Amino acid sequence: xxxxxxxxxxxxxxxxxxxxxxxxxxxxxxxxxxxxxxxxxxxxxxxxxxxxxxxxxxxxxxxxxxxxxxxxxxxxxxxxxxxxxxxxxxxxxxxxxxxxxxxxxxxxxxxxxxxxxxxxxxxxxxxxxxxxxxxxxxxxxxxxxxxxxxxxxxxxxxxxxxxxxxxxxxxxxxxxxxxxxxxxxxxxxxxxxxxxxxxxxxxxxxxxxxxxxxxxxxxxxxxxxxxxxxxxxxxxxxxxxxxxxxxxxxxxxxxxxxxxxxxxxxxxxxxxxxxxxxxxxxxxxxxxxxxxxxxxxxxxxxxxxxxxxxxxxxxxxxxxxxxxxxxxxxxxxxxxxxxxxxxxxxxxxxxxxxxxxxxxxxxxxxxxxxxxxxxxxxxxxxxxxxxxxxxxxxxxxxxxxxxxxxx
Amino acid sequence: xxxxxxxxxxxxxxxxxxxxxxxxxxxxxxxxxxxxxxxxxxxxxxxxxxxxxxxxxxxxxxxxxxxxxxxxxxxxxxxxxxxxxxxxxxxxxxxxxxxxxxxxxxxxxxxxxxxxxxxxxxxxxxxxxxxxxxxxxxxxxxxxxxxxxxxxxxxxxxxxxxxxxxxxxxxxxxxxxxxxxxxxxxxxxxxxxxxxxxxxxxxxxxxxxxxxxxxxxxxxxxxxxxxxxxxxxxxxxxxxxxxxxxxxxxxxxxxxxxxxxxxxxxxxxxxxxxxxxxxxxxxxxxxxxxxxxxxxxxxxxxxxxxxxxxxxxxxxxxxxxxxxxxxxxxxxxxxxxxxxxx
Numbered sequence: 160x161x162x163x164x165x166x167x168x169x170x171x172x173x174x175x176x177x178x179x180x181x182x183x184x185x186x187x188x189x190x191x192x193x194x195x196x197x198x199x200x201x202x203x204x205x206x207x208x209x210x211x212x213x214x215x216x217x218x219x220x221x222x223x224x225x226x227x228x229x230x231x232x233x234x235x236x237x238x239x240x241x242x243x244x245x246x247x248x249x250x251x252x253x254x255x256x257x258x259x260x261x262x263x264x265x266x267x268x269x270x271x272x273x274x275x276x277x278x279x280x281x282x283x284x285x286x287x288x289x290x291x292x293x294x295x296x297x298x299x300x301x302x303x304x305x306x307x308x309x310x311x312x313x314x315x316x317x318x319x320x321x322x323x324x325x326x327x328x329x330x331x332x333x334x335x336x337x338x339x340x341x342x343x344x345x346x347x348x349x350x351x352x353x354x355x356x357x358x359x360x361x362x363x364x365x366x367x368x369x370x371x372x373x374x375x376x377x378x379x380x381x382x383x384x385x386x387x388x389x390x391x392x393x394x395x396x397x398x399x400x401x402x403x404x405x406x407x408x409x410x411x412x413x414x415x416x417x418x419x420x421x422x423x424x425x426x427x428x429x430x431x432x433x434x435x436x437x438x439x440x441x442x443x444x445x446x447x448x449x450x451x452x453x454x455x456x457x458x459x460x461x462x463x464x465x466x467x468x469x470x471x472x473x474x475x476x477x478x479x480x481x482x483x484x485x486x487x488x489x490x491x492x493x494x495x496x497x498x499x500x501x502x503x504x505x506x507x508x509x510x511x512x513x514x515x516x517x518x519x520x521x522x523x524x525x526x527x528x529x530x531x532x533x534x535x536x537x538x539x540x541x542x543x544x545x546x547x548x549x550x551x552x553x554x555x556x557x558x559x560x561x562x563x564x565x566x
Numbered sequence: 567x568x569x570x571x572x573x574x575x576x577x578x579x580x581x582x583x584x585x586x587x588x589x590x591x592x593x594x595x596x597x598x599x600x601x602x603x604x605x606x607x608x609x610x611x612x613x614x615x616x617x618x619x620x621x622x623x624x625x626x627x628x629x630x631x632x633x634x635x636x637x638x639x640x641x642x643x644x645x646x647x648x649x650x651x652x653x654x655x656x657x658x659x660x661x662x663x664x665x666x667x668x669x670x671x672x673x674x675x676x677x678x679x680x681x682x683x684x685x686x687x688x689x690x691x692x693x694x695x696x697x698x699x700x701x702x703x704x705x706x707x708x709x710x711x712x713x714x715x716x717x718x719x720x721x722x723x724x725x726x727x728x729x730x731x732x733x734x735x736x737x738x739x740x741x742x743x744x745x746x747x748x749x750x751x752x753x754x755x756x757x758x759x760x761x762x763x764x765x766x767x768x769x770x771x772x773x774x775x776x777x778x779x780x781x782x783x784x785x786x787x788x789x790x791x792x793x794x795x796x797x798x799x800x801x802x803x804x805x806x807x808x809x810x811x812x813x814x815x816x817x818x819x820x821x822x823x824x825x826x827x828x829x830x831x832x833x834x835x836x837x838x839x840x841x842x843x844x845x846x847x848x849x850x851x852x853x854x855x856x857x858x859x860x861x862x863x864x865x866x867x868x869x870x871x872x873x874x875x876x877x878x879x880x881x882x883x884x885x886x887x888x889x890x891x892x893x894x895x896x897x898x899x900x901x902x903x904x905x906x907x908x
Contacts (some may be wrong), residue, residue: 366822373868497727499725
């Protein structure tokens with residue numbers, strides 16, 4: 160009896176869904192809210208670190224910038240680290256008649272079926288930073304741009320091609336962590352005198368990185384270099400805790416790390432390296448691309464788009480004097496932002512509308528209007544498990560783009 | 567007068583435990599000594615892995631890293647002693663860190679006590695829910711943890727701001743007579759915790775409530791009040807961990823407490839406390855915390871895959887638990903008495 164009821168309910172739901180999808184498909188690429196605005200969802204998997212909130216704030220700031228302020232109805236949904244929760248969040252967005260979903264996906268594969276269903280109903284899916292392998296979604300990400308191999312080569316160069324190193328990795332089993340580390344190892348393996356003496360997972364978190372690095376330093380106080388993913392500011396702190404000696408290290412884009420790289424006192428104590436890695440600005444680029452497609456200004460088939468790799472060696476760290484992008488500045492004075500603030504929030508070519516208040520509080524910049532994006536987009540190479548399911552990486556996988564081997 | 571009765575009762579329990587041993591050591595003492603012995607063994611063995619292990623600087627690293635777990639384990643241990651479980655400490659650690667960095671501009675003398683009071687207040691609410699509203703501790707503290715974490719997330723909008731109060735940085739980063747200040751702090755805190763638990767009537771009452779809440783109540787212990795105070799103390803110590811972590815990393819992050827929830831429970835249980843309440847000693851927890859941290863530093867440098875590392879860590883914890891159980895003492899006695907000639 161109950162089974163029969165369930166079946167009935169299911170078929171009724173199915174019929175409703177079918178009707179809804181027919182209706183939605185007919186109305187695709189048109190504004191769907193009653194007041195004629197585009198219904199856009201910002202779907203985060205989790206919030207709780209500086210990177211995530213900056214990326215979300217950038218989208219919010221752009222949605223408030225004219226003319227988007229009168230065109231976009233933006234709603235933020237945070238679903239947590241459970242893929243199931245993000246699946247059901249996507250389901251609700253599709254059901255609510257979303258025009259577009261700009262999202263940080265928690266899994267490269269778990270969301271595929273839902274995204275596919277959404278695409279069939281005319282919803283645009285734009286993923287930033289993290290990616291999905293579903294071919295009907297757009298990925299906007301730096302992941303394929305070679306953070307691992309380039310930063311590894313920079314470290315090798317800074318160390319003179321020999322010495323003991325630590326690898327401070329991300330989250331175990333994560334495809335992005337694997338891509339970065341594989342890229343880095345492709346370089347380290349070429350140098351027989353480079354020895355990886357400790358390899359640990361720091362969960363892209365400053366404090367975890369600090370404690371794990373402190374443990375590694377206890378075993379290997381004579382380390383000669385550190386290759387770190389996000390959380391690198393913690394690695395520097397651990398070096399400070401251990402004594403006066405600093406060593407070459409590479410890491411991602413925290414303000415604290417950039418300021419340390421540029422500090423002449425630290426340089427004298429042995430710190431050199433490069434700041435690179437994941438930029439929160441990707442979210443803004445994804446959102447603007449999506450809006451250009453929705454408003455008919457751009458024709459673009461679903462594809463994976465590569466965001467340029469930020470690359471700031473110590474001698475190129477430039478402090479921003481005000482709250483806007485000037486003279487290619489790429490770090491902020493200590494009193495303006497926390498050390499964990501991820502500096503890559505601006506992009507003069509792609510996102511000239513933004514100011515520091517955009518990244519910190521999601522505020523639009525006074526007097527700014529949305530500027531058109533450059534026509535060309537950079538297509539990302541296939542990366543198995545990251546932006547495609549059954550595919551081969553290109554022949555020049557892990558080729559260096561930012562730096563040349565010094566030895 | 568009534569409190570006096572509650573005070574005496576658990577002592578007599580302990581005396582009986584003492585009398586079982588011919589040498590006058592209680593099983594608790596044996597467990598505690600065994601844990602510290604195991605730590606020393608691990609340290610000696612670790613020299614085979616890296617020559618830098620077992621050195622003074624290695625010991626300092628271990629003590630500083632364990633200090634967080636020891637303080638968290640103090641609160642968790644008290645709650646476990648009453649037969650409860652505090653699942654909110656991860657969030658309250660974050661609250662402590664966020665509160666003291668947000669209030670940091672008021673100066674250490676204001677910011678740190680205020681942060682601790684806020685945390686203790688949250689703990690008092692949990693305690694009220696457990697003791698008066700009869701909500702199971704597991705559920706009450708889990709709910710409180712979610713609420714507190716979300717409040718931190720909402721308030722900081724994802725990225726906590728500000729730097730740690732000066733005193734917290736001094737505590738975690740400066741040296742005194744050639745040793746880090748944090749090392750003195752760990753020793754002082756361990757003695758304080760031990761004293762509170764074993765030499766004050768409050769400590770006795772906590773144990774009485776954990777052994778048998780109803781019996782304690784009949785004996786005149788105000789069980790509800792003790793329980794509420796225990797949860798407040800647990801939250802205050804979690805808050806202190808937050809302050810210490812903020813000093814250590816010079817700033818707060820929202821994830822800073824995450825790794826201390828399960829490890830604090832593990833440290834308490836490895837330290838010989840009964841997960842059902844009523845038995846345990848803080849010095850055992852201190853040993854458990856140091857053991858877990860030592861293990862962490864050694865396993866990290868084993869040079870095996872992350873999967874294997876976690877498997878080895880899990881296995882050693884299980885073996886340690888089996889070895890250090892209450893019965894260890896009885897077993898040793900049985901073995902020695904079975905020897906010929908006795």
